[in-house]
Amino acid sequence: MSVFKGFSIKLPVYTVITPQTGRSFDVRSLTVAEVSKLKSSLVTPSRATIIVDNMLWDSIDSKPEGWTVDIFKKNVTIKDREALLYGLYHVSFGDSRSISVYCTSCGQQQTIDIKLGSHFGMEAYPGSAGIKNSYIVGRASGENPIDEEIEVSIKKDQLKKSKTTAPKGMPAEIAATENLDISKEDEEFGVVNKVETAIDAPSEENNSDNIIDKVLRIELPISKVFAYVKQPTIADEESLLNTIPYATKKQSDVSTDTLIIEKFEMIKPDGKSEFVVNRQDIIWGYEELSPLDRDEIFKTYNENFGKYGINLNVGFECKSCGAISTNDLDITAHFFRIIASS
Ligand SMILES: [Zn+2]
Numbered sequence: 001m002s003v004f005k006g007f008s009i010k011l012p013v014y015t016v017i018t019p020q021t022g023r024s025f026d027v028r029s030l031t032v033a034e035v036s037k038l039k040s041s042l043v044t045p046s047r048a049t050i051i052v053d054n055m056l057w058d059s060i061d062s063k064p065e066g067w068t069v070d071i072f073k074k075n076v077t078i079k080d081r082e083a084l085l086y087g088l089y090h091v092s093f094g095d096s097r098s099i100s101v102y103c104t105s106c107g108q109q110q111t112i113d114i115k116l117g118s119h120f121g122m123e124a125y126p127g128s129a130g131i132k133n134s135y136i137v138g139r140a141s142g143e144n145p146i147d148e149e150i151e152v153s154i155k156k157d158q159l160k161k162s163k164t165t166a167p168k169g170m171p172a173e174i175a176a177t178e179n180l181d182i183s184k185e186d187e188e189f190g191v192v193n194k195v196e197t198a199i200d201a202p203s204e205e206n207n208s209d210n211i212i213d214k215v216l217r218i219e220l221p222i223s224k225v226f227a228y229v230k231q232p233t234i235a236d237e238e239s240l241l242n243t244i245p246y247a248t249k250k251q252s253d254v255s256t257d258t259l260i261i262e263k264f265e266m267i268k269p270d271g272k273s274e275f276v277v278n279r280q281d282i283i284w285g286y287e288e289l290s291p292l293d294r295d296e297i298f299k300t301y302n303e304n305f306g307k308y309g310i311n312l313n314v315g316f317e318c319k320s321c322g323a324i325s326t327n328d329l330d331i332t333a334h335f336f337r338i339i340a341s342s
Helices: 032-040 045-058 069-074 078-093 129-140 148-165 177-189 234-241 249-260 279-288 291-306 331-341
Strands: 013-017 024-028 096-102 109-115 120-123 191-193 214-219 226-230 261-267 273-276 309-317 324-328
Touching (some): 013 078, 024 078, 032 045, 045 069, 045 078, 045 234, 078 234, 078 309, 096 324, 109 309, 129 148, 226 291, 234 249, 249 279, 261 279
Antiparallel strands (some): 013 024, 120 309, 191 214, 214 226, 226 261
């Protein structure tokens, strides 16, 4: 008698480009067992997030050489994860969906049928090596239209390269005069490079301005405190969630919101700086701020980091009042909803 050892099924695969770090991953479909495991993890939001992160890593078909799950988590941002979740959702549950939307004019809720893929859009961070390389190839073959943001980023790389290769005795700035304006622009923004970099992986992108290494120092208008704003990775999020395992959805949302703040800096009367670096202290400090200070933090984040990601804008005509509305679907919420109803 033969013993059944399981099918050898080749599960379908979906290729995802991460919008912020510009990497390409092949995500394979979840199995029935994995969906059940996810479903039983939905009790606490912290737990569910960590299980999804691990499952994303498991579902990547050809993993980058030398990578472990920890390296993966340090090199994938929270915005990148949305793209990966979209791929996982699409490849596991298909493209056709009945979704519930709200009319932005009369507020009525209704159900419409859509093809997810036809609403998918992505804005890629122009600084990542992967995005720049494919852009250069696309431009050379005449397929890509000129993208000013990526052009600026490529010029910055050339400036960095010429700085390191400038002949002795010649200031690098003179060797690359035409690009000077770009580095000045960065100084105005207060771009500082993190001393300890998040990347443990063998790095092939020394010349690119990796979004994970970017930190902006901004002065808050009311408190005059300086906030250091960055793009958190899923490792940053997990280390926070591990400290609040029983948090409700709302509590964990407020806490993860503050992850975009790396630290605060206060200038004391004697002119010396004092830094707030402990995560719990950052959350307390954040809660004491004026809403205007908070808005400044989120505005800086959105303009420099948050706008790079995927979007799923669904336009529809209201069955009740006839107005045309657009809803931006939250892929993470949709992903968990479909898991819960499977
Ligand atoms: Zn309406």
